[in-house]
Amino acid sequence: MADEDENKQKKHTIESLFHLYANNNINTLDLENETYETILLSQIDFWLDQAKLLKTVFTMTDTGMAYMKFKKWRLDFEEFLDFLNMICQGKEIKIDDVKKALLEAGPPGGGTEIVVVK
Template structure:
């Protein structure tokens, strides 16, 4: 039974991964002990890239245009969900499929990085 408990603890949700990505790749100017409850466009793009959705399903132009609609520097979790709905509009992909891909991408840096030359 202990193994089952450990596996349950390792499972992430979209919201828990959101928190991890929101605090990943922070600028050196950011405060060391700051914990962010909101996410930057660069962090969203990183997450989409790790999920293999950026440059295949979504372009950086599309994510940037959708992000600009919020007129904010950072998006909270609810705004992030709205953002995801916006970028899925007019695409042949459902928001639930995007969420599955984001979950499968796992925490920042856990994906396999492929360098194309």
């Protein structure tokens, strides 16, 4: 029975989706077969847009200003969570609601694929 639980496919988590979006829409000048553990602002905006949060709850100015505070090109997962907290400040939306919307947005392009989360 334990083997069945170990092999059971699970739904995405914020972290598993983070890695999918971090590796989505990669510039062709980047090295092929490179896997990124960090995410760009454009990829975050794409994810927020797919979650229907960009231009409704957050503006590109909101995301850009918060992103610039990190003074780096790419954010790791922990910094991404800090970024989400920053953009929620002063808005009438809770971080948990943003995370839920990001989860519901699914993988880039809106696919419904299931991934094994370890």
